Amino acid sequence: MTAPPEPNTPGAPPHVPAPLPDPAPARASLEHGPRYLVAGVLLLIFGGGVIAWVITGINDSPVSSADDLFRALVDPLRPVDLRALTPYEWMFAVALVTVAVLALCQRRVARGGALVLAFLLLALCLRQAVGALDDGYRAGFDAPTYGPWTLATYAVGLLIAVTVLILLLPAREAAREPAGQLPPHPGEHPGGPRPLGTLGVLGGGLLIALALADLAWTLDNQRLAAEYDLKSWGEYFRDLVDPSLFHSPTSLTSGIYFHEAALAISMLVVGVLACLGRPVARGAGLTLLAMAAYLEYRAVALSFRIGDWSAYLDSTRGTLMLLTMLLSVPALLIAILGLGFAGSARAPRRRPTPAWPHPGPPPFPR
Secondary structure (H helix, E strand, O other), rough: OOOOOOOOOOOOOOOOOOOOOOOOOOOOOOOOOOHHHHHHHHHHHHHHHHHHHHHHHHOOOOOOHHHHHHHHHHHOOOOOOOOHHHHHOOOHHHHHHHHHHHHHHOOOOHHHHHHHHHHHHHHHHHHHHOOOOOHHHHHHOOOOOOHHHHHHHHHHHHHHHHHHHHHOOOOOOOOOOOOOOOOOOOOOOOOOOOOHHHHHHHHHHHHHHHHHHHHHHHHHHHHHHHHHOOOOOOHHHHHHHHHHHHOOOOOOOOOHHHHHHHHHHHHHHHHHHOOOOOOOHHHHHEEEHHHHHHHHHHHHHHHHOOOOOOOHHHEEEEHHHHHHHHHHHHHHHHHHHHHHHHOOOOOOOEEEEEEOOOOOOOOOOO
């Protein structure tokens, strides 16, 4: 009886462990899973804090009730006390909670959404720090009712924003190869189409167009405010970085001008990243588009509730506003669908042929 070949005998198959299955494309890798979990918890904490401020404002309001708040969420003509904050804070709180849940589920799309929300939160808290340089504004943090809690909210928000950025900025996932192609050889540049593909470029281009339209109308509104001596250009740009000019910490909200500019600039930056094919732009773009869609809904609902369409057609500016509103709705829907499906249609990639058994040298010519 012949003994079995030794492991080192030529021709014996080497021991090759079975390859591990690839993780689900929509889930974060095991290496980055803890980062997603911690970031999700932190975002959920701050989102819950914003919701707590809204509930507190309604409870302390002498003129508004919880029913007024629920109606104001969908009815832009329904008045509500400013202690319950503004639609910008409402949608920010919902976005924080939604992205936090996705991060706790370790979905890759949550990384982009968490990063863009962390940058917005960082900008908001740094703006409050600039306002605190003013003596009168800083004294508002000593108010017996909301002062200390407001200061604690912004301080915790600053820590959460910085922590989320530190956690998720390095959590990049390795880019997948285009469908049906082999992985590139070591040292070779990974060619093929962009990771987000054509749909990502479409969504990014629409994001840029929507952002430019928002910026144009924001600056045009400020032009009218300056003409009627309501707010000068210098006051407008200072208010973007310094809330002490028109606000107080006890007002809880920082007004709409900062949120308008921050949302539009974020959409512009993320749109450029989507056109460049960066995978992080998918989650960030979907988050911003959802926020912009809520604001667009309020604008359209307000126009239908008022019902005076002739006011739009009496001037060139009104006609342009109407056209912008009518074009923004389909643009938002197409951009959401484009980024939602970008990079998701992938065929199973082929694996390279194993190195064993070696075919051997080519036969000698006779």
